[in-house]
Amino acid sequence: MSPIIVLEETIANKIAAGEVVERPASVVKELVENSLDAGADSIDIEIREGGKEYIRVVDNGRGIPSDEVPLAFERHATSKIRSADDLFRIVTLGFRGEALPSIAAVSELEMVTRPEESPMGTLIAFSGGRRTRLESVGAPAGTAVTVKRLFFNTPARYKFLNQAASERRYVYDIVGRLALANPEVRFRLVSDGEEIFVTPGDGNMEAVIWSIYGSRVGKYLVPVYRESGHVVISGYICRPEIHRGNRQAETFIVNGRVVESSLLASAMEKGYQTMLPRRRYPIGVLTLTLDPSKIDVNVHPTKREIRLSDSSEVYKQVLLAVKHALEISIPFDPWAFPGSDETSQDADQPGFVQETLEPPIVKERSAAAVSYATSRRETESPTVHRHSSAGLSPEVPPRRTLSDAVPSQCGAAGTSPARHWASHRIIGQFQATYILVEADRELLLIDQHVAHERILYEGFLAELQTSSVKTQPLLVPLHLELGPAAAARVIEWSRKLAELGFEVEQFGVKDCLVRSVPVGLTSIAVKDLEELLLGIIAAGETSDYRHNALVLMACKGAVKAGEELTPAAMQDLVDSLLSTKNPFTCPHGRPVIVRLALDDIHRRFGRR
Amino acid sequence: MRFATTQGEMLRCLDMVGRAVANRDVNPILTGIYLECENGRLTVRATDSEIGIEACTSVESDQPGKVVVEAKYFLPLVRRLPGGDVFVQELPEHQMLEIRAGTGSFRFQTMAADQFPALAAAEPKPLLRMPSQIAVRMIRQTVYAAQKDQGHSVFGGVLMEYADGELRFVATDTSRLCFNRAAVPNGENFKMILPARTCVELQRLLPSNPDSMLEIASLGSQVLFRLETEDVILVSRLLEGQYPDYTRVIPSQTDTEILASCSELISALERAELMGKKGPAIVTLSVEEGIMKLESRDVELGEANESLSIEQKGPSVTSAFQVRFLLDMLKTTDSDKVRMGLSSGLSPGMIRPVDDDDYIYVLMPVRVI
Ligand SMILES: Nc1ncnc2c1ncn2[C@@H]1O[C@H](COP(=O)(O)OP(=O)(O)OP(=O)(O)O)[C@@H](O)[C@H]1O
Numbered sequence A: 001m002s003p004i005i006v007l008e009e010t011i012a013n014k015i016a017a018g019e020v021v022e023r024p025a026s027v028v029k030e031l032v033e034n035s036l037d038a039g040a041d042s043i044d045i046e047i048r049e050g051g052k053e054y055i056r057v058v059d060n061g062r063g064i065p066s067d068e069v070p071l072a073f074e075r076h077a078t079s080k081i082r083s084a085d086d087l088f089r090i091v092t093l094g095f096r097g098e099a100l101p102s103i104a105a106v107s108e109l110e111m112v113t114r115p116e117e118s119p120m121g122t123l124i125a126f127s128g129g130r131r132t133r134l135e136s137v138g139a140p141a142g143t144a145v146t147v148k149r150l151f152f153n154t155p156a157r158y159k160f161l162n163q164a165a166s167e168r169r170y171v172y173d174i175v176g177r178l179a180l181a182n183p184e185v186r187f188r189l190v191s192d193g194e195e196i197f198v199t200p201g202d203g204n205m206e207a208v209i210w211s212i213y214g215s216r217v218g219k220y221l222v223p224v225y226r227e228s229g230h231v232v233i234s235g236y237i238c239r240p241e242i243h244r245g246n247r248q249a250e251t252f253i254v255n256g257r258v259v260e261s262s263l264l265a266s267a268m269e270k271g272y273q274t275m276l277p278r279r280r281y282p283i284g285v286l287t288l289t290l291d292p293s294k295i296d297v298n299v300h301p302t303k304r305e306i307r308l309s310d311s312s313e314v315y316k317q318v319l320l321a322v323k324h325a326l327e328i329s330i331p332f333d334p335w336a337f338p339g340s341d342e343t344s345q346d347a348d349q350p351g352f353v354q355e356t357l358e359p360p361i362v363k364e365r366s367a368a369a370v371s372y373a374t375s376r377r378e379t380e381s382p383t384v385h386r387h388s389s390a391g392l393s394p395e396v397p398p399r400r401t402l403s404d405a406v407p408s409q410c411g412a413a414g415t416s417p418a419r420h421w422a423s424h425r426i427i428g429q430f431q432a433t434y435i436l437v438e439a440d441r442e443l444l445l446i447d448q449h450v451a452h453e454r455i456l457y458e459g460f461l462a463e464l465q466t467s468s469v470k471t472q473p474l475l476v477p478l479h480l481e482l483g484p485a486a487a488a489r490v491i492e493w494s495r496k497l498a499e500l501g502f503e504v505e506q507f508g509v510k511d512c513l514v515r516s517v518p519v520g521l522t523s524i525a526v527k528d529l530e531e532l533l534l535g536i537i538a539a540g541e542t543s544d545y546r547h548n549a550l551v552l553m554a555c556k557g558a559v560k561a562g563e564e565l566t567p568a569a570m571q572d573l574v575d576s577l578l579s580t581k582n583p584f585t586c587p588h589g590r591p592v593i594v595r596l597a598l599d600d601i602h603r604r605f606g607r608r
Numbered sequence B: 001m002r003f004a005t006t007q008g009e010m011l012r013c014l015d016m017v018g019r020a021v022a023n024r025d026v027n028p029i030l031t032g033i034y035l036e037c038e039n040g041r042l043t044v045r046a047t048d049s050e051i052g053i054e055a056c057t058s059v060e061s062d063q064p065g066k067v068v069v070e071a072k073y074f075l076p077l078v079r080r081l082p083g084g085d086v087f088v089q090e091l092p093e094h095q096m097l098e099i100r101a102g103t104g105s106f107r108f109q110t111m112a113a114d115q116f117p118a119l120a121a122a123e124p125k126p127l128l129r130m131p132s133q134i135a136v137r138m139i140r141q142t143v144y145a146a147q148k149d150q151g152h153s154v155f156g157g158v159l160m161e162y163a164d165g166e167l168r169f170v171a172t173d174t175s176r177l178c179f180n181r182a183a184v185p186n187g188e189n190f191k192m193i194l195p196a197r198t199c200v201e202l203q204r205l206l207p208s209n210p211d212s213m214l215e216i217a218s219l220g221s222q223v224l225f226r227l228e229t230e231d232v233i234l235v236s237r238l239l240e241g242q243y244p245d246y247t248r249v250i251p252s253q254t255d256t257e258i259l260a261s262c263s264e265l266i267s268a269l270e271r272a273e274l275m276g277k278k279g280p281a282i283v284t285l286s287v288e289e290g291i292m293k294l295e296s297r298d299v300e301l302g303e304a305n306e307s308l309s310i311e312q313k314g315p316s317v318t319s320a321f322q323v324r325f326l327l328d329m330l331k332t333t334d335s336d337k338v339r340m341g342l343s344s345g346l347s348p349g350m351i352r353p354v355d356d357d358d359y360i361y362v363l364m365p366v367r368v369i
């Protein structure tokens, strides 16, 4: 990142000034956004007493060089924009250079930070805006900010805070939304010593939704994707069987920024058409990507709101994205003609509207807001209204497994298996590629290769996340004849490969010896192993190389299309698939299951 | 061609060769079964060019000849015929084969028999002759350790070697290795790598009859097995390549030796095996003071723990293994007790039946990083 500089007066004035720090949740939001801007891929948030007494945010981001640390606490000091023009191309979350000084002014703040390349870190501390410490300390790479006794020097504002229980909900809400907006970042939220959630940070938004909302919501998710002109919409929404009494669970992320927008909210709701009961609101997370010059984020001091210059077009696209996702989600009608896209002429499109909706957290201060924590434990009772052809069966209680009795070892999303169907029966294999399954009133076609990929991927991921990668040392090391260049690359990568469970060593100048492989890939053929290692390396040293590696590993380890499977093997595969976090799409994003509803088949045969 | 035999005898021959019929019609003739009759001898043959099987039987015949009929229909027909006599004759003018049994009469189109490949040009001299039962045991106790469906790699095969008056079978998928041997006198030394499938097909053909004898011969890049008593031959392609030196892999000793009940161990491991929801189940074996503790866990599922009392010689030791690897071996032993050699660290473990030094299983422990 570029060094921090003080913005010129004129630019500073262009930035709408305002209160940055409203309540503990806003402190958390500012600190987490700073961590995200600093490129962190793991952020730990801990609060006590709803954040009123204690807030701590620890990241593994870039850190601040020691000579710039004091500057970071000066008003309008930012490393993120340089000039007024930059304001129209904002890609970072922060840009005002206002957050840290504002927080430091009303609390006891301590920051310890160290860029990876500096040998020593810096500790800086403030009390009510007065600097109390500035020293060099040993510290892990990254930044840790602790904020204690918020508003201790402004008793009037302190009095304005709510009970810890309700402040806590605001914190859960904002951290949840930030986690949804950043699925490639691992978030861990702890409140009064209790872990509220951990997201896997593997780039999979669906997994984040599972972590935050739990299995009830997770298993009713429908993927959304739509690309048009200058907006790309993607994300997940929940099927209409599940809904809430407020808009709290509607999350919109525009160009990486979590925003409040009644325009987007009503577009999403409209997309459900008549499927939701009155005064009930959907659950969903939509990510919109559009040209940064088409949005203005500097509308509100807390950056919560945005202004869109193409609002009616965006409204229409969001509506259609949601509508289509719901249409194709459950009752898969393989014989239907594709509908026209341009059906929204009848949709009431508002013109250019500036979003002025009060964010729900303010509005619902007095109302009986549903507790985030309890809604996470599924307070809503879904009206399972039988969909013409969805053939949903009433939910079966989750099977009691050993994990009920044993303390969960699972560090990541502690989700229970997705049970979409009450029962399923393997019919057989088609073309040695697809497994046919009867599941309640649906016929499922399961692609055996991608299904197995999904299973293996989750297995490898769980091992990596819980630091329990299991590797099988080889009795007979495998000899890869790679040629000098490739062999050298593999050796350069040997530390990263070891983390994934591959132990490689040099063998002459042209060859490598593989001494162990991940347990899931035991008895991989030499040729496949070679392709796999080169594939992992080819992705380059992006922060994402692990995800790529796991995808490739799953692919190599999975049964191939064209391989005949015994009935027992098919049963195993399908059982494991249905217990994965997301049985519907493979790690590459391809569908795993195609569902044919009985009613559609009946109709096809003219039975109804 | 014209001959008479019984439905039972005919079916016996067809069942033997049926598995060698090519199921995809790379070469359409190979989806057929070749029948040849000469001097009162019926030869039935099928091949998919990887392996070929030929079975013979005596029949009453007054006209020699040869035909090829499509296996997919001919075999089920013979299976469904009533027991008793069967009359088979070629109708060359119609290019048909007629089969009569009971009151029924059936005709099949035939294919050109000249184009059907022979299995071996000449009868090679056998390298080794031995009781079939030995081969049955040796295959059963090795073939599972070969890699499945790995094309032409040597790890997808079983090394069959004769030296120093003993026949040895070795298979490894690189993480574990099976070694099996039997003393067989009067052979000529050889070393071949059989595809795993060949072993499986051979095993299927080999009878349990204790008098049955098996001959092994080389055809250069192929191997020929002859079942004398049954009058059956199997010819298979061999795998090419260098088989790793297995003698370096088998440890000469281990730190701790354990004597355990095979059936107890199998049932405990079968329970532990359930702790592998998304990957292979791993079990940690901790041996201390005559007790072996088995522990396995799955991050998403839970864990299993149990203890077996065993006899222990040597210090306490802990090692983790893939459950399947242990079960594979234990399920193929005939003894009710096994000797297990464990060493700490990353040295391989070893399992042998209690009273048998001819079957050795070596496996690498799993490491958690
Ligand atoms: N966690 C962090 N890791 C690395 N650098 C940080 C971190 N937090 C703050 N900084 C540095 O301190 C500067 C000031 O942060 P501050 O939050 O006050 O302003 P900002 O993020 O630039 O803008 P805004 O007021 O809109 O948040 C940032 O520009 C950044 O360079």
Ligand SMILES: [Mg+2]
Pocket (backbone or CB within 6 Å): A030, A033, A034, A093, A094, A095, A099, A100
């Ligand atoms: Mg900031």
